[in-house]
Amino acid sequence: MQTTRRQFLIGGLAVTAAVPLASRSANALGEPGAFGSRGDADERVLVVLQLSGGNDALNMVVPGRQDAYFKLRPTLALARGSLHRLDDDFGLHPSMGALAPLFADGRASLVHGVGYPQPNRSHFRSMEIWHTADPEHPPGTQGWMGRIADELAERAPGSLVALHIGDGDLPLALRAEKSFTPTLRGKNGLELRASAGPTRVARDGLLARDGRGELAFLRSAARTTYAAAERMGAIASRASKSDYPNSRLAERLALVAKLVAGGFGTRLFHVELAGFDTHSRQAPVHAALLGELSGALAAFQQDLDAQGVGSRVTTMVFSEFGRRVEENGSKGTDHGAAAPVLFVGRTLRPGLHGTPPDLEALVEGDVPFTTDFRALYAALERDWLGVKPSTKTKPLTLFA
Amino acid sequence: MGHALLERWKPTREDPWDRSAASHLFRRAGFGAGPRTLERALAEGVEATLESLCAPRGHDPALFEGIESLLASGNHELLRAWWMALLLGDGDPLGERVTLFWHDHFATSIAKVDDVRLMHRQNLALRELGLGDFRKLLHALAKDPAMLVWLDGNENRRGQPNENFAREVLELFALGIGKYDERDIQEAARAFTGWGTDGRRFVVRKDWHDGGTKTIFGKTGDFDGDDVLELVLAHPACPRFVARRLIEEFVAVEPERAVVDALAGELVANAWSIRKTLRTLLASKLFFARDARRARIASPVELVVGTQLALELSLAPLEAAEAAARMGQALFRPPSVKGWDGGRTWINAGPWLERVNSGLAVAESFASGARELSPAPRSTADAARTALDRLLADSADPELARAVSATAEAAASPNAALGDALALILTAPEYHLA
Numbered sequence: 001m002q003t004t005r006r007q008f009l010i011g012g013l014a015v016t017a018a019v020p021l022a023s024r025s026a027n028a029l030g031e032p033g034a035f036g037s038r039g040d041a042d043e044r045v046l047v048v049l050q051l052s053g054g055n056d057a058l059n060m061v062v063p064g065r066q067d068a069y070f071k072l073r074p075t076l077a078l079a080r081g082s083l084h085r086l087d088d089d090f091g092l093h094p095s096m097g098a099l100a101p102l103f104a105d106g107r108a109s110l111v112h113g114v115g116y117p118q119p120n121r122s123h124f125r126s127m128e129i130w131h132t133a134d135p136e137h138p139p140g141t142q143g144w145m146g147r148i149a150d151e152l153a154e155r156a157p158g159s160l161v162a163l164h165i166g167d168g169d170l171p172l173a174l175r176a177e178k179s180f181t182p183t184l185r186g187k188n189g190l191e192l193r194a195s196a197g198p199t200r201v202a203r204d205g206l207l208a209r210d211g212r213g214e215l216a217f218l219r220s221a222a223r224t225t226y227a228a229a230e231r232m233g234a235i236a237s238r239a240s241k242s243d244y245p246n247s248r249l250a251e252r253l254a255l256v257a258k259l260v261a262g263g264f265g266t267r268l269f270h271v272e273l274a275g276f277d278t279h280s281r282q283a284p285v286h287a288a289l290l291g292e293l294s295g296a297l298a299a300f301q302q303d304l305d306a307q308g309v310g311s312r313v314t315t316m317v318f319s320e321f322g323r324r325v326e327e328n329g330s331k332g333t334d335h336g337a338a339a340p341v342l343f344v345g346r347t348l349r350p351g352l353h354g355t356p357p358d359l360e361a362l363v364e365g366d367v368p369f370t371t372d373f374r375a376l377y378a379a380l381e382r383d384w385l386g387v388k389p390s391t392k393t394k395p396l397t398l399f400a
Numbered sequence: 401m402g403h404a405l406l407e408r409w410k411p412t413r414e415d416p417w418d419r420s421a422a423s424h425l426f427r428r429a430g431f432g433a434g435p436r437t438l439e440r441a442l443a444e445g446v447e448a449t450l451e452s453l454c455a456p457r458g459h460d461p462a463l464f465e466g467i468e469s470l471l472a473s474g475n476h477e478l479l480r481a482w483w484m485a486l487l488l489g490d491g492d493p494l495g496e497r498v499t500l501f502w503h504d505h506f507a508t509s510i511a512k513v514d515d516v517r518l519m520h521r522q523n524l525a526l527r528e529l530g531l532g533d534f535r536k537l538l539h540a541l542a543k544d545p546a547m548l549v550w551l552d553g554n555e556n557r558r559g560q561p562n563e564n565f566a567r568e569v570l571e572l573f574a575l576g577i578g579k580y581d582e583r584d585i586q587e588a589a590r591a592f593t594g595w596g597t598d599g600r601r602f603v604v605r606k607d608w609h610d611g612g613t614k615t616i617f618g619k620t621g622d623f624d625g626d627d628v629l630e631l632v633l634a635h636p637a638c639p640r641f642v643a644r645r646l647i648e649e650f651v652a653v654e655p656e657r658a659v660v661d662a663l664a665g666e667l668v669a670n671a672w673s674i675r676k677t678l679r680t681l682l683a684s685k686l687f688f689a690r691d692a693r694r695a696r697i698a699s700p701v702e703l704v705v706g707t708q709l710a711l712e713l714s715l716a717p718l719e720a721a722e723a724a725a726r727m728g729q730a731l732f733r734p735p736s737v738k739g740w741d742g743g744r745t746w747i748n749a750g751p752w753l754e755r756v757n758s759g760l761a762v763a764e765s766f767a768s769g770a771r772e773l774s775p776a777p778r779s780t781a782d783a784a785r786t787a788l789d790r791l792l793a794d795s796a797d798p799e800l801a802r803a804v805s806a807t808a809e810a811a812a813s814p815n816a817a818l819g820d821a822l823a824l825i826l827t828a829p830e831y832h833l834a
Binding site: 124138139141160164169170172175180181182183184191192195196198199202203205206207209213214215219221222224225228229 | 511512514564567695696697725726728730733735736737738741743744745747748749750751752753756757760761763799800803804806807810811819820823824827828829830832833
């Protein structure tokens with residue numbers, strides 16, 4: 001079964017028809033839903049992968065035909081021949097070989113020049129803007145994903161609608177008013193430390209009581225948590241169906257895949273890859289990060305596809321800003337503005353969208369934004385998750 | 401003006417100064433108490449205990465040594481550990497409690513300020529002024545460099561006002577939503593133009609200041625930042641706002657309007673002294689009411705420090721601070737300018753497991769003999785009694801006590817019994833109420 005799928009995927013590269021691969025696949029294999037149906041809106045999952053620190057997107061999606069690129073980056077420019085071709089004008093960083101085939105077979109897409117008016121070059125503020133979808137106001141009590149979580153939680157009470165997978169504090173994007181979002185740190189998710197049998201029995205007996213006020217709340221939270229930890233433990237012990245590279249990001253995405261395939265019920269995941277603030281000696285660090293990103297993402301989609309849930313998951317990859325086009329004196333780059341946003345999934349409108357950056361027409365040395373990030377959020381909200389868009393920005397057509 | 405609930409609580413035979421009352425006082429005015437502190441408080445009585453808690457106290461000076469090399473490192477985890485060392489040291493329980501309260505109130509985060517020296521300096525200001533005159537505290541925080549960076553003082557200039565700071569002064573620091581309108585914020589922001597930082601110093605940039613006429617709360621003048629703060633302090637909502645925050649923090653979540661008004665009156669009558677106002681509040685019938693005890697969910701810092709004090713753990717400050725951060729309260733890094741929402745928002749699957757897992761780790765360390773209680777329990781029954789006595793002496797839950805005794809007495813040794821008893825208690829929801 002798996003072999004067939006892999007063969008088909010490789011064969012799929014040759015398919016050049018305008019018909020998106022996902023819908024073609026079912027027919028080609030004569031197996032409706034071989035990759036899982038696109039699913040009802042209430043089964044779809046959004047994974048947001050945050051590249052923290054400001055990814056140098058110009059060395060990720062490289063404008064290999066623009067002379068200005070080579071002129072402004074005497075030491076950092078990547079040789080045209082080393083790139084993985086995306087279209088006539090752009091290629092992926094040499095270390096992103098794993099992800100390149102997904103662009104070729106329609107399982108990855110990107111939008112050029114995503115940002116917002118009056119770009120803020122502070123990590124903190126710009127991240128805040130992306131997390132709240134509100135450049136004009138200081139953050140309130142909800143992030144953009146938290147707002148969705150609140151709406152989804154109302155439809156599925158008691159489920160863990162959103163999960164944060166990482167080391168740090170809960171990202172602002174996931175702050176919600178009604179639903180709660182745990183942070184999963186280990187590769188096995190929620191883990192309850194073992195304790196002696198008799199204390200466990202006594203504990204569960206005591207917890208079964210209801211009580212009043214805050215005590216009742218805590219008992220109920222404890223019961224829910226232990227049940228979720230048990231269910232997650234069972235799911236996390238399943239085997240992955242692709243070979244993940246050995247990296248933290250891969251470990252985290254592998255857990256996401258298990259939770260989706262295992263039917264845990266979470267709809268929103270926030271995962272982070274940090275270290276993109278490359279002010280000096282950027283090249284080796286950036287290559288390693290992009291390699292980690294590419295390898296983990298490709299294995300993740302492979303895993304989802306092999307488990308038959310590939311069509312239910314869309315992954316968005318963003319960073320708080322791109323970096324200055326001209327490299328600085330330390331073989332690095334400083335904070336910039338707009339940058340492409342990547343998408344991975346089986347139901348995307350394939351290709352490179354938006355207005356490609358023109359390095360002859362920079363604003364204050366930066367790539368200006370041509371697509372408002374809120375148009376992407378609106379598409380994910382309306383067309384993918386089936387919730388009310390949080391902004392008035394017109395949704396971009398992201399899906400086939 | 402006064403209110404019956406703010407009258408001094410007098411212990412009676414039915415409502416005595418006992419372990420329940422005393423441990424309640426230490427949990428709220430500080431972060432809990434060890435067995436020796438509690439015994440002394442019970443022997444000395446409520447008056448003397450309150451007197452000692454509310455008197456100016458000092459820390460072991462050793463805790464302030466080496467701060468310069470810590471600050472030079474620029475490492476905010478070390479700064480967090482420094483504060484945690486002061487909390488764990490328990491040298492000034494009310495001082496620390498109030499410092500943390502103001503850190504939550506004037507919530508400023510290293511995430512944006514990105515400078516441990518500025519965060520440290522703000523913390524020193526909070527501890528120096530926190531129990532004093534609120535008016536001085538507000539003026540000092542408005543000129544605090546970390547605050548100015550945090551709320552964009554440096555972006556606020558004539559012709560291009562940035563409302564961030566002005567808005568939060570009115571909404572979160574002094575008046576509360578509904579006591580002003582958007583126009584007041586815009587005008588106040590104009591008055592604050594020019595207040596900023598130069599390096600790590602507060603500066604007034606005269607050429608950035610908008611010297612024009614402003615109208616705030618219906619009063620008109622060529623106000624500057626200090627004038628706005630005086631207008632805010634003269635607003636009748638201000639003492640009520642501060643009084644309400646004090647009651648929410650130290651007593652219960654939803655205070656009655658009349659009690660808030662009465663405590664606001666106390667605050668003004670005491671020349672805005674937080675120490676004197678708190679002294680009234682902590683001695684009151686409102687504070688010692690039965691339904692105020694163990695009525696709210698302990699914050700991570702309360703839980704970590706409280707467990708250390710009750711079990712005399714000698715936790716490493718760095719690890720204790722990290723544990724609290726994993727549970728959702730990273731010192732110097734509140735989630736937003738609103739501070740920590742607290743209450744039920746402390747609890748969800750992730751933080752609850754952090755609480756439970758760290759409790760189980762503590763229990764294991766006693767079971768294995770890596771840690772010992774002094775005096776060590778002599779029997780399994782003694783282990784159960786000691787554990788209950790240290791952690792939940794005031795609990796009114798006989799079922800929990802029975803379950804703890806039964807589980808511990810079935811254990812193979814006093815150490816194992818102590819481990820089992822602690823595992824049950826530290827993971828019991830009752831224990832997470834403060």
